[in-house]
Amino acid sequence: MTSVFHRAPRAKLPVAVAGEGIEIIDSKGRRYIDACGGAAVSCLGHGNQRVIDAIKKQAQQLPYAHTSFFTTDVAEALADRLVESAPDGLGHVYFTSGGSEAIEAALKLARQYFVEKGEGQRRHFIARRQSYHGNTLGALAIGGNAWRREPFLPILIEAHHVSPCFAYREQRADETDAAFAQRLADELEHKIIELGGDTVAAFVAETVVGATAGAVPPVREYFKKIRAVCDKYGVLLILDEIMSGMGRTGYLYACEEDGITPDLLTIAKGLGAGYQPIGATLVSDDIYNTIVRGSGFFQHGHTYIGHATACAGALEVQRVIEEDGLLHNVQARGEQLRALLRAHYAQHPHVGDIRGRGLFVGVELVADRTLKKPFDPAFNLHARIKREAMKHGLMVYPMGGTVDGVSGDHILLAPPFICTATQIDTIGARLVDAIHDALASMNT
Structure with a gap:
C-alpha cells in the first residue's frame, strides 16, 4: 500500500532511484532507455552536471x-x-x-x-x-x-x-x-x-x-x-x-x-x-x-x-x-530514427504511419494498413506495447484514442537531444521487439 495517490492507483510501479545520460535506473538495478523523455520533458537526459x-x-x-x-x-x-x-x-x-x-x-x-x-x-x-x-x-x-x-x-x-x-x-x-x-x-x-x-x-x-x-x-x-x-x-x-x-x-x-x-x-x-x-x-x-x-x-x-x-x-x-549544438543533433537523429523505422516497417500490415519532426516521432498502429482501420480499443494495444517495451528496457509514450478519442493506437518517441547514432539504433531495435511481442500477445 502506498500513501501516494498515483495517476493509475492500481498500477504497481518500479521505483526510480537514479538517472544517467539517456537512462533511468530502478531500485532493482534495471536500466531503461528514456526514449520518450518521460513526456517529452528530459531533453538533456539525466544527471547533467551543468x-x-x-x-x-x-x-x-x-x-x-x-x-x-x-x-x-x-x-x-x-x-x-x-x-x-x-x-x-x-x-x-x-x-x-x-x-x-x-x-x-x-x-x-x-x-x-x-x-x-x-x-x-x-x-x-x-x-x-x-x-x-x-x-x-x-x-x-x-x-x-x-x-x-x-x-x-x-x-x-x-x-x-x-x-x-x-x-x-x-x-x-x-x-x-x-x-x-x-x-x-x-x-x-x-x-x-x-x-x-x-x-x-x-x-x-x-x-x-x-x-x-x-x-x-x-x-x-x-x-x-x-x-x-x-x-x-x-x-x-x-x-x-x-x-x-x-x-x-x-x-x-x-x-x-x-x-x-x-x-x-x-x-x-x-x-x-x-x-x-x-x-x-x-x-x-x-x-x-x-x-x-x-x-x-x-x-x-x-x-x-x-x-x-x-x-x-x-x-x-x-x-x-x-x-553543445544540440539542435543539429536533434534534426540528424530524428531523421535517422524515422528512416530506420520506415525501412523496417515498409510492408508491415499493422504499422500505418511513421511521422514527426526532429526527435518527436509518432508510430501509428492499425488493424488494416490498406483501410487505415484502427484496432478494437478492447485490445488496449498501446498499453501492451508500453509493458513490453519496459520489459526490453525501453520507455515509450503510448496513447489510445488516436483517431477519435476512443479508437486508435500510437506510440510517441521523444528521446533526449543528446542521443548518439548508436543509441538511436538501440532504441529502434528495442521498439521493434516490443511491438512484435505486443502484437503476438493479442493472439494468445
Whole structure:
C-alpha cells in the first residue's frame, strides 16, 4: 500500500532511484532507455552536471522570491534569452510552473486583451479535434480529445472545435497539401463566421500535435493560411508548443519551421528539461502594451511563477542546447530514427504511419494498413506495447484514442537531444521487439 495517490492507483510501479545520460535506473538495478523523455520533458537526459550546478548555486543564493514583491536577475536573464530567440514580435514572457498553467495564462491574456481594447464581446475560443492543451479546467475545455473531456463536460467553459491538420487521417487521396491546408483554413473561417466574426477571441493549436495524436506535423503552408484567417477577423493565434517547443523539432520554437509568428506561444516540458518545474507564455508586444497602457495589471497569477531556482535551471538548459549544438543533433537523429523505422516497417500490415519532426516521432498502429482501420480499443494495444517495451528496457509514450478519442493506437518517441547514432539504433531495435511481442500477445 502506498500513501501516494498515483495517476493509475492500481498500477504497481518500479521505483526510480537514479538517472544517467539517456537512462533511468530502478531500485532493482534495471536500466531503461528514456526514449520518450518521460513526456517529452528530459531533453538533456539525466544527471547533467551543468544544470545541477546552476540550480545548486541559485538555491544557495536565493531559492525563491514572490513576484508580487521582487523580480530576480535570473528570471530577467531567462526571459531575455527566450525573447532573443523567439519569432519577431513576441517580446515578453510570463512564467508559470508548467504547461497547463501556461495555457490558462494564454486564454486569460487573450480575454483580458480584448476587454481592455473595448471588445468585450470576444468570448469564443476555437481549437481542433484531437488536440491536447492540458488538464486544468480551462485547458481541458479548449482541448479536443473527447475521452478526456467527457467526464467533466458539465463544468467546462464553452469551446468550439474544427478539423485537425492530420494528413494521415484527414487528407483526401486526391488532395494536394495546398488544397488540404486551404480546406482547413476555410473550415476555420466558416466557424468564425458562424459564431460571429467579432465574437471570437482566439484560435488555439499545437504546432506539432503531441500526446493525443502522436507527433502529427502540419502540412506546408497550413499555418500561414491559418494566420491569414485569424488576421482577417482580428482573432488571436495561440500556439501550444509545450511538447513540440524548445528544440524538440530541431528548432528552438517549432513554428520557426512554418514561418509564422503567433500572438501567444506556450512552452514548458523541454524548457527546464525536468530539472525543475517551469513553463512560460510568450506574449506579443501588442497584447503586452495594451494591458500596460490600460489597467496596467494582468488579473492572474500563481505562487511559484518566475521561481528563481527553476529559472536558473532552465537558463542553463538553454545554454547547454546552444553551446553543445544540440539542435543539429536533434534534426540528424530524428531523421535517422524515422528512416530506420520506415525501412523496417515498409510492408508491415499493422504499422500505418511513421511521422514527426526532429526527435518527436509518432508510430501509428492499425488493424488494416490498406483501410487505415484502427484496432478494437478492447485490445488496449498501446498499453501492451508500453509493458513490453519496459520489459526490453525501453520507455515509450503510448496513447489510445488516436483517431477519435476512443479508437486508435500510437506510440510517441521523444528521446533526449543528446542521443548518439548508436543509441538511436538501440532504441529502434528495442521498439521493434516490443511491438512484435505486443502484437503476438493479442493472439494468445
